[in-house]
Amino acid sequence: MDPIHVGRLNHAYGDGELRRTVLRDVSLTVQAGEVVLLTGPSGSGKTTLLTLIGALRGVQDGSCQVLGRELIGAAEGERVALRRRIGFIFQNHNLLGFLTARQNVAMALEIDPVMPEGERMARAGAMLAAVGLAGHEERTPAHLSGGQRQRVSIARALVAGPGLVLADEPTAALDRVSGGEVAHLLRDMAKSRGTPILMVTHDPRILGIADRVVAMEDGRAVAAAAP
Structure with missing residues (x-):
């Protein structure tokens, strides 16, 4: 089964006269190791779709299967x-x-209560080295550049070996060079580990890292194509 399989997903905010539909009949599939970018204007539903797939809010209508679990009707636990x-x-x-x-x-490794502290720190150090931050392990965020801080967040997202990575505008606050480095690092990690990545972005500079670009407009997935 694909890591992400969304079928005819609908979502709205508010009730009664204040009800506003933000997703309309959205279908999307992401395969293992695939990098898919969600693009489109602000308010088109990209981030809402990401939060539903990430189980950060409840699914209202349609099917949303993530890592083999159907989220429609899923309890908070x-x-x-x-x-x-x-x-x-x-x-x-x-x-x-x-x-x-x-x-x-x-x-990010504290979810495993039996993992010794020494092993957690060792794995964290190895992950930082994998994202190009060997020698920076003991620096606090204030002593890292914007691109380096984003690399730390990538290391944190990957260190526990997730089955899926969801990214929301990870390069928006970075300059051209740092943004490109972070985007290509994510792609390399996806390909080497077989981890699918679904990324929301407005950054046209990084479209080349994608296997597919899905354009959204007014709550609908209106087009999907190779970059």
């Missing part, structure tokens, strides 16, 4: 369990400023 199998990367890296890069990454 089921969604929490699924979120632990997903790596999340956001525009604002959400690193804790009082922790080192290694400690920020190691936090």
